[in-house]
Amino acid sequence: MSVVSRSAVSPSPRPSPSGGEGASSPSSDWVIRTQNLGKCYKLYARPLDRLKELFVSSRRYHQDFWALREVGLHLEAGQSCGIIGRNGSGKSTLLKLISGVTRPSCGTVQVSGRVGALLELGTGFHPEYTGRENIYFSAAMLGLEGAETEALVPEIIAFAELDDFIDQPVKTYSSGMYMRLGFAVASTIRPDILITDEVLAVGDEAFQKKCIRRMEAFLGRGKTLLFCSHSMYHVRKLCQKALWLDHGRVRAWGGAAEVTLAFEDYLRELEAQEERQAEAPPVAAAVRPSRLRQVRLLDTDDRETDVFDLGDTARLEMIAEVPDGQPPVFAVGHVRRNDQFGVYGIFSDMDQVEPQRVDTHTFRIGYEVSLSLLPGNYTFRTHVLDPSGLRMFDTVEKDFSVRGESRELGVCRLPHRWT
Numbered sequence: 001m002s003v004v005s006r007s008a009v010s011p012s013p014r015p016s017p018s019g020g021e022g023a024s025s026p027s028s029d030w031v032i033r034t035q036n037l038g039k040c041y042k043l044y045a046r047p048l049d050r051l052k053e054l055f056v057s058s059r060r061y062h063q064d065f066w067a068l069r070e071v072g073l074h075l076e077a078g079q080s081c082g083i084i085g086r087n088g089s090g091k092s093t094l095l096k097l098i099s100g101v102t103r104p105s106c107g108t109v110q111v112s113g114r115v116g117a118l119l120e121l122g123t124g125f126h127p128e129y130t131g132r133e134n135i136y137f138s139a140a141m142l143g144l145e146g147a148e149t150e151a152l153v154p155e156i157i158a159f160a161e162l163d164d165f166i167d168q169p170v171k172t173y174s175s176g177m178y179m180r181l182g183f184a185v186a187s188t189i190r191p192d193i194l195i196t197d198e199v200l201a202v203g204d205e206a207f208q209k210k211c212i213r214r215m216e217a218f219l220g221r222g223k224t225l226l227f228c229s230h231s232m233y234h235v236r237k238l239c240q241k242a243l244w245l246d247h248g249r250v251r252a253w254g255g256a257a258e259v260t261l262a263f264e265d266y267l268r269e270l271e272a273q274e275e276r277q278a279e280a281p282p283v284a285a286a287v288r289p290s291r292l293r294q295v296r297l298l299d300t301d302d303r304e305t306d307v308f309d310l311g312d313t314a315r316l317e318m319i320a321e322v323p324d325g326q327p328p329v330f331a332v333g334h335v336r337r338n339d340q341f342g343v344y345g346i347f348s349d350m351d352q353v354e355p356q357r358v359d360t361h362t363f364r365i366g367y368e369v370s371l372s373l374l375p376g377n378y379t380f381r382t383h384v385l386d387p388s389g390l391r392m393f394d395t396v397e398k399d400f401s402v403r404g405e406s407r408e409l410g411v412c413r414l415p416h417r418w419t
Contacts, residue, residue: 032111035072042062045061049061070107082236096119098111100115114192115192118197119195119197125181144189152188191223194218194224232264236407241253244259289324291321297380298314299315306398306401308402310372311413316332316367320362320364331385
């Protein structure tokens with residue numbers, strides 16, 4: 001087994017951040033280990049400034065851009081890790097550092113074993129060479145002998161489905177053909193570590209499924225997978241762990257389900273903020289003849305809370321003041337996710353329920369629901385309406401979160417059984 005170490009001189013090594021769980025005391029089974037890993041690029045306003053800086057050492061013509069800072073990561077043999085984050089967060093830079101395409105500006109990265117990497121489209125292939133020639137070229141770069149490569153060529157060509165084009169220059173390939181050949185080479189050379197960057201973003205659905213089956217088989221042999229993707233479904237399906245990068249730093253590290261759900265909540269909140277900013281200024285509201293005087297969110301022990309476990313029962317207690325003394329209609333917009341997606345809503349008159357009269361102008365009602373919602377952040381939106389249920393007078397929101405471990409998809413858990 002080969003061990004490749006890449007490091008940069010750093011003034012004083014610092015402890016690995018929380019993103020590098022286990023980096024400070026790794027076991028002997030590690031295959032990827034990074035500590036305080038960082039990559040800084042020099043940005044020049046003009047190409048000439050690069051030349052000026054070369055000859056005028058006393059003056060600086062560039063700005064530093066840290067694509068990655070203080071990233072700690074520790075993966076053992078057989079583990080799979082999803083790398084997630086928005087565009088520009090440093091995902092591809094991290095994969096390039098681990099695969100050896102570029103060197104770190106600070107910190108260290110250690111990789112143990114043979115690496116098969118499919119990074120940005122076109123990385124590692126010579127456009128003038130044919131597909132077949134690029135297979136031999138890539139295999140030689142990874143240290144495979146001629147006879148070993150010869151034995152793998154038929155499998156690579158068959159998997160890539162490029163029989164009719166394998167002897168054409170790859171510069172004539174479509175992006176899908178390019179990706180198919182790259183993934184076929186990276187996954188067929190018997191790597192100990194497979195690194196993929198958006199491998200499922202290009203290609204048809206049939207080939208995507210074939211790639212997933214191969215990655216699952218790869219993990220079944222006890223190998224290690226680094227999988228970068230914008231598809232949280234595929235990260236949850238293929239990965240045990242997930243690393244969330246934000247502006248080059250570790251935002252979260254842990255179980256794939258937990259980290260991807262947090263990332264999805266973050267994206268939905270960003271979208272909701274953009275929508276709110278895009279909305280026109282609200283028109284001044286008319287005088288409301290009814291109002292919600294109190295709304296309480298309770299658990300089954302009548303304690304106010306905003307945190308529930310998956311399957312818990314939540315209770316809303318609503319009290320409204322009504323000037324005309326007529327029993328109002330109550331409504332619960334149950335439940336709105338933080339991207340303003342409405343999951344469910346109900347009005348008291350739909351269930352033919354009248355609120356309890358407390359005094360001449362005050363009414364009370366309770367609402368109880370079993371939370372079959374999947375883990376995430378949500379909002380109860382409560383309303384009081386006129387007796388006909390047509391005019392809405394007042395609204396109070398109650399934010400809450402649902403905790404739990406779940407790899408299910410969607411918003412809620414539906415009763416079901418397998419037969």
